[in-house]
Each structure stands twice: as C-alpha cells, then as structure tokens.
Amino acid sequence: MTRQTPKYESLRAFLKAPRERHELFDVKEQFDEALWYAHLAELSDRVQEDGRRDKAFYQERMDSLRALSGKAPIGNFLQYKGLPKFCDFDCDGTTRKDYLKQGYYSWFPREIYRTLWNWKDLCRVQDVPFRCATIRQFAGSCYDDSVIMGPDTMNSFWITFSLYLISHYGETYKWNNFKNTVFFREGGNGRQRDRADRIRELIEADDNYIDSAPLKEFAGLTHTVGNLSLVPAGYNGYRGTQPCLKDYFDLSLENLLHVRDGKCYLGEDLACREKNFRRYVNTFFLWDYVDARYEVLPLCPSHRRQMELQSRTGRLEARGVLPEREEIDGLCAAVNERIRRRGRFVIAMLRIALGIGDAGEDTVMRYVYQGACREAWEQWNVSGIYKKIMEEVFLSDVVYTGGYREVTDLILQKTAESPDGEFVAKMLSVSVHS
Numbered sequence: 518m519t520r521q522t523p524k525y526e527s528l529r530a531f532l533k534a535p536r537e538r539h540e541l542f543d544v545k546e547q548f549d550e551a552l553w554y555a556h557l558a559e560l561s562d563r564v565q566e567d568g569r570r571d572k573a574f575y576q577e578r579m580d581s582l583r584a585l586s587g588k589a590p591i592g593n594f595l596q597y598k599g600l601p602k603f604c605d606f607d608c609d610g611t612t613r614k615d616y617l618k619q620g621y622y623s624w625f626p627r628e629i630y631r632t633l634w635n636w637k638d639l640c641r642v643q644d645v646p647f648r649c650a651t652i653r654q655f656a657g658s659c660y661d662d663s664v665i666m667g668p669d670t671m672n673s674f675w676i677t678f679s680l681y682l683i684s685h686y687g688e689t690y691k692w693n694n695f696k697n698t699v700f701f702r703e704g705g706n707g708r709q710r711d712r713a714d715r716i717r718e719l720i721e722a723d724d725n726y727i728d729s730a731p732l733k734e735f736a737g738l739t740h741t742v743g744n745l746s747l748v749p750a751g752y753n754g755y756r757g758t759q760p761c762l763k764d765y766f767d768l769s770l771e772n773l774l775h776v777r778d779g780k781c782y783l784g785e786d787l788a789c790r791e792k793n794f795r796r797y798v799n800t801f802f803l804w805d806y807v808d809a810r811y812e813v814l815p816l817c818p819s820h821r822r823q824m825e826l827q828s829r830t831g832r833l834e835a836r837g838v839l840p841e842r843e844e845i846d847g848l849c850a851a852v853n854e855r856i857r858r859r860g861r862f863v864i865a866m867l868r869i870a871l872g873i874g875d876a877g878e879d880t881v882m883r884y885v886y887q888g889a890c891r892e893a894w895e896q897w898n899v900s901g902i903y904k905k906i907m908e909e910v911f912l913s914d915v916v917y918t919g920g921y922r923e924v925t926d927l928i929l930q931k932t933a934e935s936p937d938g939e940f941v942a943k944m945l946s947v948s949v950h951s
Contacts (some may be wrong), residue, residue, distance in 0.1 A: 520550040520551045520554065521546075521548055521549070521550040521551075522549055522550065522551055522552075523546070523547045523548070523549050523625070524542075524546040524547060525547065525625070527628075528625065528628045528629065528632065528867070528871070529871060529873065531625075532864075532867060532868060532871065532873045532877065533873060533877035534877065535876060535877050539742070539860075539864045540741060540742060540743055540857060540860030540861045540863070540864050541737070541738070541741055541857075541860070542741060542742070543593070543737060543740055543741060544608040544609075544625060544626060544740045544741070544742075544745070545593060545594075545597050545608055545740055547608075547625040548597075548600075548604075548606050548622075549606075549622065550579065552622070553579070553604055553606070553622070554576070554579070557572055557575070557576070575601050578599070578601060579600075579601070589723045589724040589733075590724060590733055590734070590736035590737035591678070591719070591724045591727060591732075591733060591736045592719070592721075592722075592723060592724060593736070593737075594674060594678075594736045594739070595719060597740075598675075604622065605622045605623065606622040606623055607622075607623050607668075608623075608626065608670065608740035608745075609623075609626055609668045609669055609670040609740070609745050610623045610625075610626035610627040610630065610668035610745070611623070611667065611668050611669070611753065612652065612654060626668060626742075626745050627639075627652070627668070629742060629745065629863075629867070630658070630668065630745075630747055632867060632870050632871065632898075632899060633863070633866055633867065633870065634658040634659050634660060634747060634800065634801070635658055635659040635894060635897045635899075636656055636657075636658045636666070636747060637653075637656040637657050637658065637662075638652045638653045638654075638655075638656040639651075639652055639653075640652060640653060654667060655667040655750035655751075658747060659800070659890075659894070659897070659907060659912065660747075660796070660797065660800045660801075660912070662893075664749060664783075665749070665750040666747040666748060666749055666750055667747065667748065667749075667750050667751075667752075667753055668745065668746075668747060668748075668753070669745075669746060669747070669748040669752070669753040670739060670740065670744055670745060671744050671745070671746050671766045671856075672735075672739065672744055672765075672766045672852045672855075672856065673739070673757070673764040673765070673766075674735055674736055674739035675764075676763050676764050676765070676839075677732070677735070677840070677845060677848065677849065678732065678735075678736070680839055680840065680845065681727070681729065681732055681845055684842040684845075724736075729845060729846050729849065730846075731845075731846045731847075731849035731850040731853060732845065732846070732849050734849070734853050735849040735852055735853055738852075738853055738856045738857065738860075739856075741856060741860055742860050742863045742864065743855070743856040743857060743858070743859040743860025743861070743862075743863060744856045744859075744860075746801050746803075747801065749773075749782035749783065751782075752769070752773070752782055755780065756768075756769040756772070759778070759833070760835050760838070761777075761778070761833035761834060761835045761838060762833070762838070763838045763839060765816065765820065765838070766806065766816075766852075767806060767813055767814065767815050767816045767820055768820060768823065768824070768838065770803070770806055770807075770813045771813040771824055771827070772833070773794060773797070774790065774791070774794045774811075774812075774813060775827070775828075776790065777827050777831065777832050777833040778832070778833050783797065791811075792914045793914075794811065795811050795913075795914040795915070795916060796912065796913065796914045798811060799910070799911050799912070799913055799914070799915070799917065799924075800907075800911045800912060802859055802862055802863065802866075802911075803859075804917060804920040804921055804924065805854075805855040805858060805859065805920065805921075806855065809916070809918040810916070811916055816848050816851045816852060817840045817844040817847055817848040817851070818841075818844060819837055819838075819839070819840045819841055819844055820838075820840070822837055823837045823838055858921065861947075861948045862921060862948050864948070865944045865945055865947070865948035866903070866906075868944045869900065869902060869903050869906070869937075869940070869941055869944050870899040870900055870903040871899065871900070872900055872940075874940070874943070874944075875943070875944065875947050880940055882900035882901065882902060882937050882940070883936040883937060884900070884901040884902040884905065884932075884935045884936055884937045885901050886901030886902070886904040886905055888904065888905060888908045888909075889908065890904065890908055900937065901937075902932055902935055902937040902940075902941060905931065905932070905935070906928055906931065906932065906941075909931050910924060910927055910928055910931060925945050925948070928941065928945060929941070929942055929945065
C-alpha cells in the first residue's frame with residue numbers, strides 16, 4: 518500500500534487548489550509517512566527508550582495505521598491518535614522542546630500562523646534533504662513580541678468524544694485511560710490489550726456506533742483551520758490538564774480573562790488584562806466566543822452554570838465541568854458553527870495576505886504599507902494591505918459588538934480607497950458576513 522504523503526507541498530499550493538473546500542480541509546492529510554520512515558533510523562535512540570520496542574515494532578504499527586484520510590471522521594481521528602509519539606506530527610503544530618528539527622511533520626499549521634500573525638518560530642532553514650528547519654517551540658507574534666505564544670487546537674474533540682463513550686458504553690472508555698493506549702499492542706497486561714481491542718473495533722466500525730451527527734461532524738472539523746490558533750506559552754498544556762477546564766475552549770477563554778487559578782497569562786492587573794483580552798480576541802478572530810461586552814459565551818448550559826459558579830466563588834470549580842449527556846449534541850453543534858465560520862474567515866485572510874484569489878489565481882497586490890509597524894514587520898512576507906488590516910483592525914482593543922459583520926464592514930471601509938480594495942472586497946464576499 519502506498520504510504521501517505523502530504524496532500525499539499527506548500528500553503529500556497531493548498532490555497533491554489535481549485536475545488537478544495539479549504540475551510541473543511543483536515544490537516545491530518547498533511548502527515549508525511551514516507552519522511553517519517555526515512556528519519557526512523559536517526560530516531561532509533563527514541564524508538565528504544567524503554568528497551569523493549571525496536572524499529573520493527575513501530576514499522577508494523579505504522580503499517581496498521583496507514584491511509585489516515587481514507588477513514589470516516591472518528592476512525593480517522595482514532596488513527597491519528599495512534600501515531601507513535603515520537604512522530605512529532607501534531608495537527609495544530611505543537612512540538613516538544615526536545616525535538617526542534619522538523620521537516621514536513623507539522624510545518625503546515627505553523628506556516629499558517631507565520632502568515633496570519635507573523636509568528637517568529639522559524640530560526641533557520643537549511644537546504645538539506647527533507648527541508649529540515651530549526652524552530653522554536655514558542656515565539657512572539659504581531660500580537661505582542663513580548664508575549665510568547667504556541668500552537669493549540671481550540672476545541673478539543675477528545676474530551677467530548679470520550680464523554681459520549683462513557684455515557685453510552687461505561688467507564689472502560691474513561692478518557693485518561695483510553696487516550697494513549699498503544700493501538701495494536703501485542704504485549705502489556707490484559708487491560709491494555711483489552712483497550713487496544715476495543716479501539717480497533719471502533720476504527721473498524723466506520724463510525725456506525727455513534728448516533729450523534731454533530732459529534733461526527735466535530736470529529737471532521739477539529740483539525741481544520743478554523744479550530745487552530747496561538748495561545749500564551751504553556752497555556753495549551755495547562756488547560757488540557759486542569760480538571761476544572763477539561764480543555765474546553767470557552768472555559769479556557771473565561772479563565773484567561775478572569776484568572777480563577779492565579780495564573781496570569783494576559784497580565785496581572787484586571788484593567789490591563791481586559792484590554793489585552795479584547796486585543797487577543799480581535800487578533801485571533803474569536804468574536805463568536807464572546808458577547809457584545811467581550812464576556813465569554815458558554816458552549817452549553819452546564820458551562821454557563823460553571824462560569825456563574827466561578828464568578829461567585831472567584832476560583833475554579835471541578836464539579837459541573839463536563840456537559841450532561843443530553844447537552845453533547847448542542848455543544849458539538851455550537852462548536853461546529855464557530856469552527857466553520859472562523860475557518861472561512863481565516864481562508865479569506867490568507868488569500869488577502871498572499872494575494873491568491875478564490876479560483877487559485879495569483880493577484881498582484883499593489884498597496885505599499887507605510888504604517889507604524891513598517892520596520893517591525895519588514896521581514897513579514899505578506900501583502901501590504903494585510904498589514905494595514907492587521908494594524909488598523911485586528912491589533913486593537915476596540916469592542917466589535919457586531920462580530921464578523923462589523924469587522925468585515927470596517928475592513929472594507931479601511932481598504933476601499935486602496936488599489937487592492939476590490940480584491941479584498943471580493944475575498945470577503947465569499948467569507949463571513951454574520
């Protein structure tokens with residue numbers, strides 16, 4: 518069977534694909550299995566960390582996990598979770614600090630962050646096989662070079678999926694036991710082999726064991742561009758392991774704003790933090806997650822009660838974090854809508870930044886940016902009109918009470934007289950207007 522290679526060789530090639538639903542593209546299709554095999558030899562010290570597994574073990578496991586893009590959404594997700602840990606392929610671009618040489622593994626989302634937000638993770642590119650690049654785990658961005666940020670998947674599918682399994686099939690699928698099981702394990706104890714068998718059964722079931730259509734859709738959207746972003750350095754791991762947040766994006770944003778656990782990622786002073794939070798929402802296109810006052814909108818009734826409880830007590834509370842069984846469909850539907858809309862907006866901004874039309878045609882961008890950030894952004898390889906939009910619209914602590922519609926109208930107003938105004942208007946016309 519042919520090994521999986523990245524569907525697209527560059528971000529530009531992705532945007533030029535004529536019939537692609539770009540906002541629905543699953544980043545898992547960018548995994549380069551051939552490159553991973555080519556690097557397996559130099560990874561041998563990590564392959565045999567515990568002294569029990571040799572390269573053949575991982576090669577066999579990879580053979581079993583082949584063709585990620587050929588599965589139904591949940592099966593595809595489970596296959597992705599079964600990749601050997603040292604693959605260093607993460608759909609949102611996360612990489613461990615002990616392995617900062619990456620070729621194709623996670624370059625795709627990182628290139629999106631570099632394009633949209635001038636993320637400075639790239640240290641050095643070498644003209645060597647596999648296009649190896651030395652990268653930083655965290656780096657500054659146009660949001661604020663002094664605020665070091667890293668990648669994150671905003672809405673985590675795993676927690677809600679495992680909650681669904683527990684509510685329908687019992688505690689065997691408790692998420693922290695189920696998540697990191699070696700999929701096709703021959704050794705290990707009986708419980709580990711049982712979990713591996715159950716996971717195999719789920720993959721082979723082709724998603725037919727799931728009755729929730731919104732949950733299935735969430736599985737397909739979780740690793741699309743509308744669900745990928747930058748967060749303050751360390752916040753990815755913190756919110757994923759904090760039992761009072763459970764990796765839910767609405768609760769995580771609420772905690773960033775109000776600091777319930779004493780961790781001040783956006784400033785210790787409340788007024789400063791509120792200002793930074795508004796700028797964070799605007800810079801990273803998060804208007805669907807806040808109301809007209811930039812207070813975080815809960816994704817389900819349980820989270821509303823959780824936020825109210827935390828507001829009264831002033832601290833994080835572990836009880837009530839997980840949605841009720843009957844809330845799962847509604848939560849997934851709310852998440853899906855937000856991912857799709859933000860995804861369309863992200864694609865429009867990428868096209869404006871790189872001058873690629875909606876039919877894949879190259880467009881000459883004529884506006885020359887001469888704004889206040891001209892020197893700081895000199896090496897940022899995007900169009901001048903996108904820099905203007907970033908400075909005058911996104912890098913602001915203004916409250917956009919009308920969400921995407923108001924932001925879109927302001928962009929049109931700011932660019933109307935520029936030589937690229939018509940192109941910007943066309944890209945936004947196929948994007949988001951509500």
